[in-house]
Amino acid sequence: MGVGITxxxxxxxxxxxxxxxxxxxxxxxxxxxxxxxxxxKAFEIVALDGISLTIHPGEIFGLLGPNGAGKxxxxxxxxxxxxxTSGEARIGDFDVWRQQVxxxxxxxxxQQRPNLDFSLTAxxxxxxxxxxxxxxxxxxxxxxxxxxxxxxxxxxxxxMVRGFSGGMMQRLSxxxxxxxxPEVLFLDEPSTGLDPQTKLLLWEIIREYNARGKTILxxxxxxxxxxxxxxxxxxxxxxxxxxQGTPAELKxxxxxxxxxxxxxxxxxxxxxxxxxxxxxxxxxRGDSNAVDLYADRGGPLIGAIVSTVGDSGTELCDVNISExxxxxxxxxxxxRSLRQ
Amino acid sequence: MNAKTFLAxxxxxxxxxxxxxxxxxxxxxxxxxxxxxxxxxxxxxxGMMPASYKGMLVPGIMGMSxxxxxxxxxxxxxxxxxxxxxxxxDRLLAPMRIEWLAVEKILAGMIxxxxxxxxxxxxxxxxxxxxxxxxxxxxxxxxVVMLLVALFSASGGLMLGCSxxxxxxxxxxxxxxxxxxxxxxxxxxxxxxxxxxxLQRLVLLNPLVYASEGLRGTLAxxxxxxxxxxxxxxxxxxxxxxxxGGLKKFYGKAVS
Numbered sequence: 001m002g003v004g005i006t007x008x009x010x011x012x013x014x015x016x017x018x019x020x021x022x023x024x025x026x027x028x029x030x031x032x033x034x035x036x037x038x039x040x041k042a043f044e045i046v047a048l049d050g051i052s053l054t055i056h057p058g059e060i061f062g063l064l065g066p067n068g069a070g071k072x073x074x075x076x077x078x079x080x081x082x083x084x085t086s087g088e089a090r091i092g093d094f095d096v097w098r099q100q101v102x103x104x105x106x107x108x109x110x111q112q113r114p115n116l117d118f119s120l121t122a123x124x125x126x127x128x129x130x131x132x133x134x135x136x137x138x139x140x141x142x143x144x145x146x147x148x149x150x151x152x153x154x155x156x157x158x159x160m161v162r163g164f165s166g167g168m169m170q171r172l173s174x175x176x177x178x179x180x181x182p183e184v185l186f187l188d189e190p191s192t193g194l195d196p197q198t199k200l201l202l203w204e205i206i207r208e209y210n211a212r213g214k215t216i217l218x219x220x221x222x223x224x225x226x227x228x229x230x231x232x233x234x235x236x237x238x239x240x241x242x243x244q245g246t247p248a249e250l251k252x253x254x255x256x257x258x259x260x261x262x263x264x265x266x267x268x269x270x271x272x273x274x275x276x277x278x279x280x281x282x283x284x285r286g287d288s289n290a291v292d293l294y295a296d297r298g299g300p301l302i303g304a305i306v307s308t309v310g311d312s313g314t315e316l317c318d319v320n321i322s323e324x325x326x327x328x329x330x331x332x333x334x335x336r337s338l339r340q
Numbered sequence: 341m342n343a344k345t346f347l348a349x350x351x352x353x354x355x356x357x358x359x360x361x362x363x364x365x366x367x368x369x370x371x372x373x374x375x376x377x378x379x380x381x382x383x384x385x386x387g388m389m390p391a392s393y394k395g396m397l398v399p400g401i402m403g404m405s406x407x408x409x410x411x412x413x414x415x416x417x418x419x420x421x422x423x424x425x426x427x428x429x430d431r432l433l434a435p436m437r438i439e440w441l442a443v444e445k446i447l448a449g450m451i452x453x454x455x456x457x458x459x460x461x462x463x464x465x466x467x468x469x470x471x472x473x474x475x476x477x478x479x480x481x482x483x484v485v486m487l488l489v490a491l492f493s494a495s496g497g498l499m500l501g502c503s504x505x506x507x508x509x510x511x512x513x514x515x516x517x518x519x520x521x522x523x524x525x526x527x528x529x530x531x532x533x534x535x536x537x538x539l540q541r542l543v544l545l546n547p548l549v550y551a552s553e554g555l556r557g558t559l560a561x562x563x564x565x566x567x568x569x570x571x572x573x574x575x576x577x578x579x580x581x582x583x584x585g586g587l588k589k590f591y592g593k594a595v596s
Contacts, residue, residue, distance in 0.1 A: 014596070079433060082596050101342070104435040115426035119356040125430075128355075131348035132434035176430065 002057025002213045003092035003106055003183040005078060010087035012048040012073050012239075047073040049239035050087070055217060055232075060210050062230035063219040064326060070239040071219035072112060075186050078217070079109045091184055105133075108177035112188040114169035116161045122172055123148065123157040126179050133180035140179070147175040150205060166193045174202065178209065185209065187218040191225055203229055223326040235330055242333045247326065254332050257324035260293040260301065265315035267291055274312060278304050289317075294332070298323065345436040346444055352431075353448040357413075367412070368456045369463060372405045376464045379527065395473035395560045398464045400526035402559075403489060403551035405460040407524075408517065410453035410493020411500060414445050418501030419509060422593050432594050442498055442590040446583070449494025454486060474559045481568055485554040488575040492547055495579055498586030502593050524548030529556065531564040547578045 048070045055061040063071045076082030077089050080100045089096040091103045117125050123144055130140035148154045151171040161169060170193055177185060187206070191199045206229060210216055220226050226233050227247045234244045243250055251257065264271070267286045275293060276284045280301060283294040295301055298321040309316045322328055357364060380397050383389040421428035432438050465472055476482060504512045523543045525533075530553050533540035543549050554571035556563055 076596070081429075081432065081594070101435050101437060104433060107433075109429075109433055111426070111429060113426065115429040117352075117427045117430060118425055119359070119427075120352075124355070128348060128352045129430060131351065132345050132431065132436075134342070134344040134348075134435075 002215050004057040004059075004215060005053065005055040005061075005184060005217060006088075006090045007051055007053045007074070007078070008088040010048050010051040010074065010077060010089055011046075011085045012070075012077065012082060013085045014043075014045040014047055016043060047239055048077075048084075048087075051236070051239065051241055053234055053241065053244075055215060057215055058210070058213050059231050060206065060216045060218070060229055062226040062233040063217065063236055064221065064223070064226045064233050064330070065219075065236040066221055069236045071236060072188055073239075074236075075109070075188050075217070075219060079107060079186055080104060106183045107186060108180065108182035108184070109186045110173050110177045110188060110190055112192070114166070114173050116164075116169055116172060116176070118160070118162050121158050121160055122153055122164070125161065125172065125176055129176050130179045135180065143179055143181075147178060151175045152201070167195060167198055170194060171198065171202075174205070182214070184215045184217065187216065189219055189221075191220070191222065199225075223330075227326055233326070235326070235333065237330075237334050243329060250326060250329050251324045254294060254324060254329050257328075258295050258298040259322045259328040259331065260295060260298065260305065261318075261320040261322075262286075262291040262293065262305065262309070262316065263318035264289050264291060264309055265317065267314070268312065271309065271312040271314065274308050275305065278308065292331075342436040342440075345434050346440055349431055349434070349441065349444045350448060353444070357448075357452065364452075365459075368405060368409050369460060372401045372460050373463055373467060375527075376401055376467050380464070380468045391471050392473070392563075394468045394471060396529065396556070396563050397527065398461065398468070398472060398474060399555035399559045400524075400528075400552040401464055402457050402461050403548060403555045404521055404524065404526045406453040406457040406486075406489050407493040407496070407548050407551055408521075409456035410449045410490060411497040411517070413452040414449035414494050414497025415501030415504065415512075416509075418445065418498070419504055419506055422502070423506045428594075438594050439587055439591060441594075442587050446491070446494040446498055446586075449497050450487075450490040453490040453493045457486060457490070473562065475561075476559070477561075478558050482555075482558040484572060485551075485558050485568070485575075488572060488579060489551040489554065491579045492551065492575055492582065495582035495586050496547070498590060499582050502586060502589035520546055520548050525552040525556075529553070529564045530566055544574075547575065550574045550578070 051070065051074055063074060065071055073082055077084045078091065078096055080096055080103060084097060091106050094102045094106070096103045117128070120128065126144035126147060127140050130143060135143070148157045151174065153168065153172060153175070156164065156168065161172065164172065170190070174187070174190060191202055194202060206216060218229070230247065232244070232246050233250060234241045235250070236242065243253065245253070267288050267290070272284050272286050272291065275281060275291065278301060280297045281293055281295045285292045293305070302319060305319070306316060376397065379389065380394045384391050384393055418428070431441050465474070500512060500516070523539075523546050525543065526548065530540070530543070530549060533543065550566070550571045553566040554568060554575065557565035557568045557571060
């Protein structure tokens with residue numbers, strides 16, 4: 001029987017710069033407050049602003065969002081490394097903050113940045129990790145051997161990891177998190193820095209692991225990864241969940257699905273209104289020269305768009321059509337691109 | 341506490357120490373032995389120091405080696421593991437309360453300090469030749485002082501390792517450790533400072549003074565030294581303060 005994850009109204013406010021436990025480099029300063037000199041604490045960052053999630057046992061769940069959205073902080077709290085300011089986080093039946101050791105037995109964690117033990121060889125890293133979880137020496141050795149092989153690290157197994165490439169370190173980090181066969185696996189940006197081939201290997205391994213009934217929570221800012229791998233996704237931005245569901249549901253929830261972005265010489269309310277009248281167009285947003293159309297079709301609309309823009313007396317500089325995607329969903333909810 | 345996890349971490353530290361054995365031994369032994377040779381052998385041999393200086397010197401050198409070894413063994417890896425390489429994260433996630441990891445670090449540091457003290461004592465004895473004049477008439481007291489000194493060095497290492505940033509390691513040596521050694525009654529007994537009454541009181545804030553004087557009092561009681569009871573009391577206070585402070589700092593570093 002698998003183990004699920006729940007969070008209720010999870011909040012985290014940092015009153016000093018987030019240290020390593022949050023594992024965040026490009027932390028968003030969007031939520032920063034309190035620069036007024038009278039304030040006692042000049043530094044305050046709202047990293048999480050009421051995150052509630054229910055992740056079912058045996059699910060691959062993705063947290064999708066830009067840098068600084070609160071993904072790593074969520075993982076930090078769920079893995080006992082970050083103290084929540086308020087709210088509740090549970091792994092299975094255990095309250096993560098109050099029952100830390102019980103929770104730690106159930107989880108495996110891959111952090112965003114490799115954090116391998118540089119004083120050891122690849123094999124020793126896996127063996128000692130197994131020992132920390134009380135595995136017997138024969139069992140440790142067997143599992144280490146299997147994982148080294150699965151992650152294609154056998155030839156470098158007895159080398160010190162100091163000289164490993166970024167991709168090899170990342171593979172070893174993931175292998176290490178699997179040694180004790182945790183019920184819940186946390187992967188913070190697992191495919192960052194991996195070449196396409198290794199990324200596919202990783203996806204395959206994640207699916208295999210999930211097929212054994214294990215729950216996986218991964219964060220990513222890569223839409224393809226979320227789309228390809230996750231059963232369900234939560235899109236987070238500025239410490240809040242802005243949309244949640246299966247990739248298909250989420251994509252279907254964008255009005256029209258297709259996004260047609262126009263660059264025009266000079267936009268106007270009249271132009272937006274006329275575009276809105278076109279068949280199949282569900283929503284139009286725009287400012288002076290950028291106009292976004294949500295529609296149920298892409299290419300077939302272009303002729304009508306060109307003539308509408310032409311009729312309104314301005315020039316059409318650029319047209320970009322994108323198919324229904326999570327990127328468009330994010331754009332729809334936040335007005336910003338995920339990659340920004 | 342989860343004993344298997346704790347022991348596995350101790351085994352990991354022992355494994356790493358074994359791997360770096362020669363570097364560790366050189367780091368621990370070279371400086372104390374050079375001091376011992378120059379002051380205890382060359383200068384006494386040339387008649388610039390009385391021969392009795394040998395027995396005075398060895399306990400001080402032992403105390404210094406133990407304190408430096410323990411502090412370095414605990415603080416240097418911690419500084420790197422917390423701030424740059426984050427190597428410690430895997431152990432922080434192991435199924436054990438994280439304070440136990442700090443306790444494990446203290447225990448590993450104590451073992452290294454005790455080994456270092458014993459090795460330096462034997463080696464210094466060999467370097468100095470005859471007439472060192474150490475005795476083991478109070479083995480129990482000697483053991484207690486050794487343990488208190490080792491505990492001080494390792495818990496001091498925990499405190500420093502969790503307080504000092506990677507860029508401040510140089511400062512740690514020049515501002516904390518160097519004055520500690522020179523005013524730590526390593527090369528002279530505390531009573532030798534009687535000509536500098538203010539300094540003599542000020543150095544009582546330096547825990548190395550109690551380490552040197554305690555070892556002197558148990559190994560070479562024929563020389564003037566601070567009473568063993570005062571030494572044990574002061575070291576116990578330093579130990580307790582550093583353990584509590586160190587654990588708190590460690591926890592603050594590990595959890596945000």
